Amino acid sequence: MTEVRALNVDDTLSDDIVVDDNRVVMDVEDVSVYYGDFRAVRDVHMPVREHEITAMIGPSGCGKSTMLRSLNRMNDLIEGARVEGRITYQGIDLYGPKVDPVEVRRRIGMVFQKPNPFPKSIEENITFGPRIAGVPKSEFPELVERSLRSAAIWDEVKDRLKDSALGLSGGQQQRLCIARAIATTPDVLLMDEPCSALDPIATGRIEDLMQQLKDDYTIVIVTHNMQQAARVSDRCAFFTTEIDATNDRRTGQLVEYDRTDKIFSNPADERTENYVTGRFG
Amino acid sequence: MTLISPMVDKDKTAERVRARIESGGRDPKDIGFRWLMLATLLFSLLVLAVLVVDVVGDSWSVLSSRLGDFLANPLRSRSDEAGVFTGLRGTFWIGIFVICLSFPIGIGAAIYLEEYATDSWFTRLVDVNIRNLAGVPSVVYGILGFTIFVGLLDGPFGEDGAFGKTTVAGGLTLAVLSLPVVIITSAEAIRAVPQSLREAGYGVGATKWEVVRNHVLPYAAPGILTGTLLSLARALGEAAPLILVGAIRGRLGSNAGFFELGQLREQFTAMPILITEYATKPGDDWVPVTAAAIVILLLVVLGFNAVAVLLRNRFEAKREGK
């Protein structure tokens, strides 16, 4: 790693090689996800690298949420949902027979599209995850402050920790949900359109926050906002849908996965180019 | 576009627009419907009011002159001595059975059906059957109670059900009777819990039980409570099944105190039985006695409902995080 950096300063190597230095923490190999016998998304290859923000973009219905929810076995909650192919975390097959989905979700946390704080106090929102994971109560005050600070919401709520989380604004609720997710100290944070219900100011704060969180976490974010993907992500996966000739249903697929600057400046696939330049038909 | 007629009139002169906009919502159909709904509400309230006023009026001579006696005396055959003690006692213990058996079992079954069971032909069959059971006439539960509970309790010592016709049999029968309604209303309340709340719980690494215990049940609590307490109120008003499991319409052998556990293995009676008994006695002197007993039962049921409302408000306030 250091060697590559040194070479980079020397400016003798092209950028392409430099970026490959981060370790792959999650790997998606040849994955299709089904709801019953409907294949929602097919043939996805997408290594997720440590301390990077990986964005998934594409038109609505192309299977971004489906793919994201498969990464921490959230799709287990949907009856009939099924994953084919291999999704690994630290080299372990997440859909292996001995894997405990509860433990998976502790390591791979999730922030949802619509802010969904528990209808409890701000403090309890943070402490629920650690409490069930067996963290002693004595550590709670520090943990609450640290999590809320990391999510850049501490100053706004520090005097009302016992108040209901439902009294917060949408943007505050979403940052609380991020704080809740990082309170269990996961490795990877999955975010499904975390800003789609927020105004531009709140969105800006969450984007800034993601840049700070990158140092400690690996982030995978779904967004349908291309500017957002361009602003925040290091890598970008572009999905689209195509009609499956055999049953006339739309199946999502991965078109291109590459570094974000490449996707936005010099995409390999014409469909990507059409989408990112707004010429999507 | 040209095929669609405009929804707003073409006439856009200032007076015309003003006249339409400031019409004050005077759509005759809308107004008519509103009055009709109000009339139905007033009608139900009126019927209820007439009943209450009538019963309370009839009962007044008893309740005002000898309330203490009336509460302390058992079922008697002289109208100036008759009371509700034994009936109240039986109804109390039957209520305990319903609360202790049908609430936990019913809520547990509802949790299983909604949160654990996968959607299969078997669970659908169970679901349909529970719904059907809720519609089975209460007499049928009486027959069931007689054959199963009375028969079982009668055990080796009894002949002709003399030992089995106890408070236990009555309590078990009404617990079973209220079970389907408890399951259905609890399942409905659990189904109404937003999926996003469950996802939030699973998202931070909670197990299914932790999600149910910490998030689903507290959220569903107001709905579960309302449903279960209403089913309790209904069970306490049932007479038919109790007659079949042998509730006594005359003097009871024992004189156990209100809270004595020993009476569970003895003959019993209950408020609806006692009311039926008083109501069918000949003579005008029984009218105030019957009415007074009805008032007492109404108060018991209202008491339960008041508790239900209070608890529900508390849970709801909690759910909103107050």
Ligand SMILES: Nc1ncnc2c1ncn2[C@@H]1O[C@H](COP(=O)(O)OP(=O)(O)O)[C@@H](O)[C@H]1O
């Ligand atoms: N719970 C579900 N059951 C069945 N089909 C689903 C379910 N969720 C999503 N789908 C289908 O899967 C496809 C991809 O959906 P989704 O992953 O939500 O897309 P995106 O997040 O990219 O908008 C869509 O065709 C959608 O209708």
Ligand SMILES: [Mg+2]
């Ligand atoms: Mg989505």
